[in-house]
Amino acid sequence: MATQQEGGGRLSAVLSPEEQAGQDRFNQIIAEDSRIEPRDWMPEAYRKTLTRQMSQHAHSEIIGMQPEANWITRAPSLKRKAILMAKVQDEAGHGLYLYSGTETLGTPRDELNDQLMTGKAKYSSIFNYPARSWADMGAIGWLVDGAAIANQVPLCRASYGPYGRAMVRICKEESFHQRQGFEILLELSNGTPAQKKMAQDAVNRFYAPSLMMFGPPDSDSPNSGQSTAWKIKRFSNDELRQRFVGMIVEQIKILGLTLPDPDLRFDAETGTWLHMDLDWVEFKAVIAGNGPCNAQRLQRRRDAHNEGAWVREAAAAYAAKMARKTEVA
Numbered sequence: 001m002a003t004q005q006e007g008g009g010r011l012s013a014v015l016s017p018e019e020q021a022g023q024d025r026f027n028q029i030i031a032e033d034s035r036i037e038p039r040d041w042m043p044e045a046y047r048k049t050l051t052r053q054m055s056q057h058a059h060s061e062i063i064g065m066q067p068e069a070n071w072i073t074r075a076p077s078l079k080r081k082a083i084l085m086a087k088v089q090d091e092a093g094h095g096l097y098l099y100s101g102t103e104t105l106g107t108p109r110d111e112l113n114d115q116l117m118t119g120k121a122k123y124s125s126i127f128n129y130p131a132r133s134w135a136d137m138g139a140i141g142w143l144v145d146g147a148a149i150a151n152q153v154p155l156c157r158a159s160y161g162p163y164g165r166a167m168v169r170i171c172k173e174e175s176f177h178q179r180q181g182f183e184i185l186l187e188l189s190n191g192t193p194a195q196k197k198m199a200q201d202a203v204n205r206f207y208a209p210s211l212m213m214f215g216p217p218d219s220d221s222p223n224s225g226q227s228t229a230w231k232i233k234r235f236s237n238d239e240l241r242q243r244f245v246g247m248i249v250e251q252i253k254i255l256g257l258t259l260p261d262p263d264l265r266f267d268a269e270t271g272t273w274l275h276m277d278l279d280w281v282e283f284k285a286v287i288a289g290n291g292p293c294n295a296q297r298l299q300r301r302r303d304a305h306n307e308g309a310w311v312r313e314a315a316a317a318y319a320a321k322m323a324r325k326t327e328v329a
């Protein structure tokens with residue numbers, strides 16, 4: 001693809017006839033609300049945006065295992081331990097589907113892994129907060145997985161086929177995760193006064209960070225417009241946040257707890273939920289690597305990767321042996 005300078009000084013792409021045909025077909029698929037598949041021609045910017053979004057999503061699933069994995073050995077009963085282990089294992093699965101999906105865009109897994117471990121890639125800021133009590137397992141499941149669902153259900157219709165299809169299964173599992181979190185909080189809330197206090201404290205700490213999971217306000221979200229035009233994103237950050245707030249406002253009543261937001265009210269005039277100001281300075285600092293647990297999370301990931309080197313070597317040796325056997329046969 002060549003570029004030429006236009007009159008206004010802007011650089012615009014000059015497509016070859018083949019690329020132009022690809023672009024026309026791409027535009028048609030998007031206009032028809034159909035799906036782009038890995039072998040289809042796609043604009044480089046579309047490929048790049050999706051690679052960034054899908055790999056960030058995969059990294060979030062993988063790093064997101066850590067706050068909960070810390071509690072597996074301290075779960076209060078065998079039943080709770082089994083449920084939490086299954087949940088953390090689901091998150092590993094989500095990471096693996098999403099890495100596979102990202103690879104269909106042309107970036108190998110090793111490179112994606114490197115981007116995470118060297119701190120070059122981003123992942124969801126929420127996983128850089130510590131999980132201090134057992135009730136945090138409830139708050140994470142209810143609020144963090146809940147926010148993930150609100151974000152991800154519309155992604156089941158994302159224009160890139162492998163992403164949309166992966167999201168269908170992921171969302172089914174996320175809704176189980178949310179219910180298990182809700183159930184932990186419900187039981188604690190109906191327990192002793194100390195247990196109820198622990199549940200409230202967990203909700204207090206995870207409320208604002210979970211609202212920030214939808215990303216900055218629409219007025220400060222530079223990539224959203226293009227992602228919406230490409231039908232990757234279907235709703236704006238603020239629209240999704242609104243939907244989530246409307247949901248948890250009702251559910252907190254059943255929990256018998258409160259949301260730590262004195263400003264929270266429904267504004268009938270605009271039809272929106274008004275909530276507290278969120279600390280976007282803190283959000284940016286956590287994304288930039290300066291949250292309470294960023295260094296610890298990345299170090300743990302690097303250690304786990306190094307400890308797993310022998311598994312990768314064994315798998316590669318086995319694959320090579322099988323390939324030799326096929327050759328001989």
Ligand SMILES: [Fe+2]
Pocket residue numbers: 061090091094170174
């Ligand atoms: Fe997940």
Ligand SMILES: [Fe+2]
Pocket residue numbers: 091145148173174177
């Ligand atoms: Fe989950």
